[in-house]
Amino acid sequence: MTDFPRIGFIGAGNMATALVGGLLAKGWPASALMLTDVSEQALSVHAARGLRTGTDNRELVASVDIVVLAVKPQAMKAVTQALADCPQQPLYISIAAGIPAQSLAQWLGGDAAVVRAMPNTPALVQTGATGLFANAAVSHEQRVQAEQVLGAVGIALWVDTETKIDAVTAVSGSGPAYFFYLMEAMIEAGVKLGLARHDARDLALQTALGAAQMAITADVAPDELRRRVTSPKGTTEQAVAVFDAAGFADIVEQAMRACAARGVSLANELTGA
Incomplete structure (x- = not known):
């Protein structure tokens, strides 16, 4: 690839760090990656590698093509509702367990393109296995992009119904x-x-x-x-x-x-x- 989508991570925890590492290893330029987090310490690790970091989620959404929602499930509603009136329409990829795409789309304003991803911890050592589900608003190009993001740390495969994400959780997630x-x-x-x-x-x-x-x-x-x-x-x-x-x-x-x-x-x- 010569044209790299800009990717923003809301949350700079272990899984976001694993994905960033995988993307960099696949050739993604650091300038195409951005992270936000409430922890300056968590961000400092990424800033030292030349990535853009900050604390303003709305600013992140305005400057990327893909937003990876990497916050704890309990915080997801507040984080996404705060983005509901953003004029930009990026692809949202949620790696949080248990939250349906419909709820995410609703919290984000109603018509957001949402991919639910269920990765597993071996992604931390680039041998992950991830199940993906896309809502109807996700384009073919965005499906390719989502697969590239999660595929940077292992294998990524699509399921055709969201209920199968629970089966993915049972097989590979847990x-x-x-x-x-x-x-x-x-x-x-x-x-x-x-x-x-x-x-x-x-x-x-x-x-x-x-x-x-x-x-x-x-x-x-x-x-x-x-x-x-x-x-x-x-x-x-x-x-x-x-x-x-x-x-x-x-x-x-x-x-x-x-x-x-x-x-x-x-x-x-x-x-x-």
Whole structure:
């Protein structure tokens, strides 16, 4: 790209910082990026890299093509309502959990182009996975731009209905915690089996990395990869049999359904629905 859209971030927290880092790594000039925040300390990190910073959200909206709303969900209504009468019409990308595009558009004046994004924390290390949903006001060009912004820190894919954002939350938004939980359990089990904690940790984490890389690059699905390492009457088969007896797949599904359901109730709480 030679013509870089100007991007403004309202909120300079961890996710905004990750996105800025990814965009800079993809070639975005620092002069095309701007951040606002109530914390001068948070802004100072970005100012030191040559980015424009400030505290006036309306000024930011007036000077960019895309606004990334990176504030806490509880603060979103006040922040967006304060922008409702801005004459500019940028694309708004919200990375806040639980707030529907319709509510965001309404708070922004009624006809705003809004993309809801559900990123996850691996975006902090440029390996994120993000689900995107666009309201009817978002143009094709703006969809491309939104995908470029979130794609700067990993993969980004579109869902065709907003309800599927809750499914994205259950799979990838909250998903890193599931894998961390499994890593934690494997480390503790390794220690109980006699390994030094640092050895159990290194083995478990490297195995997680290797398994993920194999699954990403393989030409077969994860279930086939599992079968290939599960020899009849072997050691792995015994471990998998214990998982199956405990209803591992059902437990995962129940957990993810609970996660998705919480996304729905959170939206009701945040919007007063």
